[in-house]
Amino acid sequence: MTSFVPGQRWSSAAEPELGLGTVLRLMGRSVQIVFTGSGEIRQYALTGAPLIRAEFRSGERVWVDGRERTVETVEERDGLFVYRIEGDEVHEGALDAEQPLALADRRLLAGQVDRNDRFEFRVEALEQRARAQADPGFGVLGARVDLIPHQLRIAELAAARRPVRLLLADEVGLGKTIEACLIAAQQLASGRARRVLVLTPDSLVNQWFVELVRRFNLAFAVFDAERCAALEAAAPGTNPFEDAQCVLASVDWLARDAARAEAATAAGWDLLLVDEAHHLAWSPDGASAGYRLVERLAAATPGVLLLTATPEQLGQAGHFARLRLLDPARYAELDAFVAEQAEWVALSALVERIVEGAAPDATQRALLARLLQQDAAAVDARLQTAAGDAAAREELLDALIDRHGTGRVMVRNRRAAVGGFPRRVAHLETLPAGDDGAAAARLREEFEADAGRRAETAADYARDPRTDWLLRTLEELAPAKVLVLCRTRARVQALEEMLRTRADLAVARFHDDMSLLQRDRNAAWFAEPDGARVLLASEVGAEGRNFQFAQHLLFWDLPLDPDVLEQRIGRLDRIGQRGDVHLHAAAVAGSPQACLLRWYHEALDAFTAPVADGRELARRYGHALVGQALDAGGDAFEALVADTRATHAELAEAIARGRDRLLELASQRGAEAGALLQAVADADAGSADDDYPLRLLEQFGVQHEPLGGAQWLLDPEYVTVDGLPELAAGKRQATFDRALALARDDLLFLRPDHPLVLAAQDLLLSGDGGNAAFLVDATLPPRSAVLEAVYVLECVAPRALAIERLLPPTPLRAAVDTRLAVRSEFAPSDVARLRAGDRDIDLSPYRKALTTLVPKMLDGAHAAVQEQVEACIAGALAVAQARYAAELERLRALARVNPAVHPDEIAALEAERDAVLAVLPNARPRLDALRLVVGGDFLTALRGR
Template identity: 65%
Template sequence: MPLVPGQRWFSSAEPELGLGTVLRIAGRSVQIVFTASGTVRQYSLEAAPLVRAVFRAGDRVRIDGRELTIEAVEERDGLVWYRAGSETFMEGQLDAEQPVSKADQRLISGRIDRNDQFERRVRALELRARARRHPGWGILGARIDLIPHQLRVIETAAARRTPRLLLADEVGLGKTIEACAIAAQQIASGRARRVLVLTPESLVNQWFVELLRRFNLPFAIYDEERCEALEMNEPSRNPFEDEQFVLASVDWLTEHDKRMKQVVQAGWDLLLVDEAHHLIWTPEFESPGYTLVAALAKRVPGLLLLTATPEQLGRGGHFARLRLLDPARYTDLAAFLAESERFVALSALAERLEAGETTAADLETLRGLFAAERPWLDATLAAIDAGDTAAREALLDALVDRHGTGRVMVRNRRAAVGGFPRRIAHIDLLPASDDPELLGRLRAEFAFEVGDLDEEPTHDYTRDPRLDWLLSTLESLGSEKVLVLCRSRAKVQALEEALRLRWGHPVARFHEDMNLLQRDRNAAFFADPEGARVLIASEVGAEGRNFQFAQHLVLWDLPLHPDMLEQRIGRLDRIGQPGDVHLHAAAVAGSAQEVLLRWYHEGLDAFRSVVPDGRELLRRHVDELVALAEADAAGREPAVEALLAATRQAHAELSEQIARGRDRLLERASQRADADELAAALAGDDADLASREAMLELLEAFGIQNEPLADERFLLDPEYLTVDGFEELKAGPREATFDRRLALSRDDLLYLRADHPMVLGAQDLLLGSETGNACLLIDETLPPRTALLEAVYVLECIADAALNIARFLPPMPLRAVVDTRLQRRHGFEPDADSRARAGDRQFDLSPMRKVLNSLVPPMLGACETAVRRDAAAIIAEAAEAADRRLSAEIARLEALAAVNPAVGEAEIAALKAEREAILAALPGARPRLDAVRLVTSPDFLLLRR
């Protein structure tokens, strides 16, 4: 049916949004406004989950709150006109909330389904309600470990209506995971419909894989070629409006003024910016990247900035990033620097307080800070002197509440988080071979890698002494899994060829020219205990992958940038790594690579510890480092030793500067948030066997069979698939799992949870259809001449999606059973044996239409009356819970605002407005009939014919 502006449609995926109106059709998409919930959705015309809202003669509809019965229907120019009595009205006049179920009409007309289809439908409703209320909604199916500090960050952001945070965890603590999880929850809750991710060019692929493989978020990568292709079809259209989730390079955007203007004007709900320390700002200058993000930050409600180096190496840069997050709070650099000095002093005081070493000066500082709370402070200090650790914690928490940047910044440290493996370095210097051209080839290889050579040289490793070293290393490791990392696809292929000729064991490869499915299969081959012992991966190809089941990393070459080296090591050195991480690296004596290897090992100690100042050290020494590496080996040793000594000294000075600049109050604030609720809820979902069965049963409804395999795996086979729309199975059967551990190590497996796109798609297909919404069950335990009507309603609250009202009242099924005397049968459940025997038995009720027409409507009316009473109690309970929770949040913010200038009145006012909007919307929730089942005694059909 062609779409026309003004038509009314329902979303089968989100029926709680109410009736929608077509706003416009542009290219391959349609825009629908759902006025009751204040929501605008943009759908692809090819796969829109929309059902045309056309009512028939005899249907009841609502107009201006009145219920009318339609007598005639007429179509004019694609729009539908209705007549009810003396009134004629166009479909656009219909209320957004309509009684749309046809379940009762199907039953009365005798068009019924099997009993198993009815029960499957009810279980799908229950599965959806449980999942939608879950505090982990949006990340139930995320491939993430339940790591406390990451869950704390996610919960902190979830508590903000529009999160604006600087995620500044140290390297390796999972800032990308935190940011992706926050985005996933914002999208799932309806608070963010359009999301933009900006990264450096080198990280675009990593983010794409992370978002898709870990969080099932299909972002579109934008570049100049894509924009030009879109503009060829629609020159006047902003290409960034073509997709809801966009991933782009900051470097590319800042090279094109036109693209910068377009991306700013496109309108976004959430912006994520990685490597935010590259955004340069001073009172006299700002980089193009900073200008772009600043323009976006003014327009976009939600903002996440990611950096591993917040303020340690420059408070001016730190102020620039905070200024993006909260321009009203951070307006003056000089004032910020003065305030920062106070926070540094407070941080040192907090450290002494924790250690029980406070001085007289510290006590005076505390008395000044808590002048208005002097009795409480004196009592607390006395308790601390008496050895009361709880009092010390209370005082530290009070200091945290007065901390300025704790509201906009999260900072976790590896030392505080713990759980990281030990790094063991195996560094070898190899003697040069008799090949006179070897050092020249290695110098050319190095020149290409540092950008001094435009074209990558040809690689032949069959005569390279590093291959002998690699073979010796592999033989010494026996059956251990080994990840070999190098820079490019050409190196991967050359290494694979050399190992195939010299080694003979199976080898998996992984590079950027392979598609995602090929990468998944090769990663699975490597993860399989019986599979490849070695995986050779390029730098780009391995981005976003987790290989922590292996403990040995061979660095065939070394990147010039310390951050890139840390990223490589991070493929194995992760929280949850069960063993020590062994790092193997070698260089030929006299080669360019020898200088770089020694700089990392002897200058930075980068193979044994994280180097937070690596970027600054490279900036200071890169020219000398590259020049020495490319110089003739003869006579360069004194200069190399001098470089290493200077690097070690600078590293020590910077490390001391970073330690002095540590903000312990901020770190404590980051660790203080309580993630127990989210962690427990996610762990509970992991153990929910009933939901697993419901999901498999849901997929079976569409012909997707499941076959158990070993190790918590099962095979999903689409051989009997009855509909299109399951993208995950278009290439054939897929293995899947419900096990979190297995999903983390096997990217090729589907990780099924209630918010997985395939499960959500199956729910939409089932609940958007009539299947199972009317049936008959013969209960052999009922007395003769007995008929009961079981009605299942869905209690829905139509409200602005940004309110995320489902956390208090999700669309939940309510059930009522009444008999022919219109008495409610509380607690009635049909006989289990009768249900089992019903199987796929089908009945023909068409001869009983007159009987059903007189019997069903009054019984259904009694069911509706009963369900409305149930609904009123549930709504009241939800309103009380919402009021209690939001009022507590408001009280907490008001208390913080009294002592912390970072808490603004606007934030408190927004939370109060949200509370009022939710409390106003909840009473409007109404039960919508979804399904009916007539349960009768065996003689009912015979008696009523």
Template identity: 55%
Template structure:
């Protein structure tokens, strides 16, 4: 029974300290953990809470008082502690109290197997090490360790808060970078509520990407969901029902009421994809831009994603920057002037990188840029000296205007991409009758609409089908990915192919559940599995099929970004083969015209054009009309098509040159100067090569009745047949195949990558450590000298602080293990002998028989152990303080130095880091010890002596 004012402890998060019941409503209870700055809602029936009750003989503290409890009274459902002539109500207790009962269990003879104690201790050590890592929250993410992505994510995730524009070229993984930032913010407690605002066509892609890659389950909001929440009758804002929310612009535009509710809900992090569609000018802003602007004003963290280069619309680029920092980017003309200046400086940087001498005009430009900085000006006399060039280049990078808010990587500079090889399968128009031509035209019209309308499809007589079968027969050892516009096409193709080929076929479309899609993708990934995977446009979003290198384009989307997304399923960093893009088209059909536009106008089959959207804006309407007219056989069709292709090609070459000329090398180099640039790369390098982690995880899961069976190829099957709890996620569908190998998880996206921060492993570890299991043990150690008894006490050193401070990167909750003997001397070098540990499972010891001497020996030994643990704790705290001071002082010094030369460094950013430093240096010394586990260890003859 919960009553406001009572004190409770979270068994899942004991490090939060004592919580206070604030409110009880219906089946819910709210508990405030004030010291940690955390408010938790719980369901009354399943809350992982235990009452903080202290018994006579225990010490309590609060209101500046501390005494041993002599008796406990109850007044209006609240506990009153009395002792030493003093009194404390439970509501007056300090948030930090020692509440362990491990010693009581040991003295009472209620001990666990020694193996449980060993597992608990190892779990505490591993959790502390993992939590300290910069990769915490990302270890189990199914991501390739791509340096530029890790660099962007590491830098952005360290910002307080992150307000950044991710502007990498298409195919370089902006979604992955954003996902890493989100996951890291959530894992460290810097963010709890995240909103993704997307075009409706990207909703499912993001949902799958975040779930499959980052184990983050977002809730997709639409009108139906909001109405269902409204009907619950509690009057709450429906957007406050979930912490992680995806909403699309179209839904909000159709319902001003929902848009206002969205604005009224509090958010910690806002993510907006395709930000280049947010239209703005100094005179007017689109409704979408206005909505994002209001959200950005009220939300600490903002991530915008765009693949459109700023050279294709500098006013639009300015509009995106002003969403991130409206004080810095307040005037378009000023921004354009600064951009021109940085463009000139970027050209100077290119010459410095190439070791070339600067001309007089460039030296004059640098004199103006470095005015008043005599040490830098002195270097301009000889810029060909490498050390001078490096120093000047570093100074230019530090001064870069958008280097703090914008990240842009280019495919050409990243490298590692395969070649794209278009292979045409042009079919004679004569093979089609009039009905066939009309069917193709109807299919084209359906394909270019958004969304595609329903269409009756029969591919039994389609000449493209025969070409597809021939292609499968020509390469019997290869796998083929075929992507088409809709689910209906996938089903029609499967039906038509059923009797035409013996090749294995798998389906992948939005009509299938996630589990079935995973199974079909796994069937395609197996060496002896399906050779052809039929995918719909939406069904394939967010998937990686780079183990294949042949893509079949049955049809083509009108949007160049969608075409790039199709090719991107195979054309990825790490692809070991060149990509063969097989284009199936009937000559002179509308599809053929569209394919020629992509090939001859945009060059989209051989490269990844950055101007695709702009070309579509200019020529899309004319292209669609001309393709339809061409298919009908209208006069002058060939001449008009050639004109359109020539105009498109000219515009493409012009914009490509504009982008090349406007390339901002300084911006690309800016990330390399950040203090956090290489943190993630180094952390993953350490953690992916832990030789004992996998065995620990298997042992942990076995403790809950989950048996692991080797399936081969670094894949294990986790069988929950004897699962002892319903609290572990991941087994709703029965046995679960998993892997510990990153390369296997990347090749087979249905396989979870198990690390300590995976929800399954983290849930198991939290369950194990929040329970009593393993916190009291009794060991007979054959390696001990005769007549020896030792007490091993495991204390937890915890820093109870606001989670947004992320104090655990410096001082995670960590075990302090102290061993003392019966003479109260420390045995710092004690380690249990292998023989004793091996025999422990077979030794049957009736510990309750020895309660008498345990009652006599344990209390003084434990008191001595606590004193020793306190000394060690102070050393750990001092080390954490030194690390926090050095880290944050270096960051502050860097920011203050940058502020003098870079207007993008705001006083608010410096103030946030300074406040964080002050709060951390105040919180860390307040860290406290809590007894977690004890083990009594005796020599074989000791029991006989008793």
């Protein structure tokens, strides 16, 4: 076992950019190491840790107090190294954290060299990693999402906030969850966030888990009472929420458990996501336990994302309550907020006039003059110009958007503005009741179970009145694919059994008792053109899944919650759906289900348009609906339908009146021309011809075989290393094609930021494979050699600075010959590279000669690369200065007209700028790989030395 001593210096082989670390303490079977340069503390197992002891030999260069100096001698005292450096005694703890640690020269001097192809692939891997980390899309390149402009634009805007605190309030179906996950993925990839907490209602925990894993490759740990108890039992006295960096939990559970809520708050987070935030009740007189929990977490967490229903659904107090969580200083008084909102509602009418090119009235012109701080004549002139000039009109709207208070903390897109949504086509039937009393009783029992009034009974659909309708509908729709949804796993299994005996159909099933991999495979079978025609899915099993390649959704039963119905429809009715969505539902006359179907269709119009006020309607009428349905309708039910319809119309009118038109324009501004959208699209365009991920995996024995149709089969049969968990279960299929990855959840979407690619890349670059190579090139002059040195320019910095976007670990190459002349243009001949093939060469007999020859050449290479180092640092500094200058200029201009821009936000950006400009000059080149290229007679000459 490796011996660790507090004070020793170590480097992470997997993350050399952390700089030199110092052993803090030994803790049982682990060691804790602090990386002061990057502000990280890591805990490693004592055995198998990816750590390299920092030991510098006589003649090697080290950095002390920002100066590069030469080691004269080294001795070990009590497990710690003490260096004699230019006459001074320097303990290893005094070495700078920004200390490159090189191993390639030691391998070459020992005669331990690899094949030429391994050296060249290592260099390619360094280049690929640098390009990927500098890509603006890194972190979301491999997200399994459509490139929808408004979603990527929101992620891009969030990345520019310090910190990000946003209310995501898009209309249903526009992808609030995807937007939040895009932001979280970027924050994690950039290092701005390391600890993320996601809180959702009980019913959505599974959906979020699937969404995070399947779409974004983000593995969140689901925490509940049982998991916390197990963690505490294993490690008494510890906070269970510190066991994982990314946690997903139920807000309802934490709100009920004060001790767990306190532990979650004390654990500390960088980013908090709260779904369905409108469930958190607040009034000036008090707040719910859930609201108080989120309030405490939001106050202690830099980044906060709240996902909520549209503001018009919340009422002014509810909307204020959500904004208050994000910015309690700005939104401190409800009355002041109500007055401010009244002005912005009035402004919405003005904006509509400007958009339409119509003349505002006198009141609206006065409002515009006050907002723009211009006199009436100037405003009239500006309006006159805007009426006939589209560019001037956009400029005027931009000026108003900049002054919009809630536009800084809130995003709100509408389906009508985004476009691209399908039409809903309802196919509803009332089935004859017949005289089967037992069947009617079973339907009543099923409804009571759905309403929570009794336990679920065993389902048998052999004699169910809906069975013939289901079979007839499936036959009429052939060969179209049909998604059949019902509430429970038991119903899925009963339907599958019935279809197996009554129909000759290829049927896949999909329920919550299946593993994610099983669900992926069944979904893939359903997606295949020649695969399953029908997918039977339970409500929970289908959460987080979209089947946009299908256009027919059949409801075996209906949920009692309008929001759940909307979620079901949302499996097909999503932005990007290519055709109309056909909704099929039937109910037996006189049954409770028939009343429910009528209520949805006649009162809510739920099968032809999204229901924005469904939660409020369920709150007001849900209890009465269940009672009336069980009483088989009648006059009271007819009155309930009429009342619901009237209330629905009133709420729809209130929503329309309360629209913030300016906020909607702000949310759409620049979406089509977003830099993130362009970056991901460009990466997609180049991915089809880039087989780097396949060749990378091949380095570890993963064989690949083309399957056609942009698919590959990855076979890990000959893999001999750990660290590739995606292949632990055996063969996997993969693709580089986004459209195919969207249609097939079972395919690995291999992009530069996919966990499998990153893991393989880390395994390669943290090892010594290919870092020392030898090549014979007969085209070189007799008895000559060229040493190629590949350095990686690394900037040790706190991860929150996201320094890689300015200066990723950049490979630099220097070459010198035996006369120490710089050979910048040198490249070995293709013939030499071809002849090298996969032959291994043993240089151990030449170690003495190499020790004489290589160090001088390496000194020359080190000197030669300094010019490149200075150029790279200068370039990164110039880019950083320009970016921060532009961002700060824009932010200060906004602050002058928009009270939502805090001085703290400007100060945070200035502090970040100063920190970035301070660390960039400290970037150091680390020797990563060496290749000694010699003439045909060079080895013969070496033997004589």
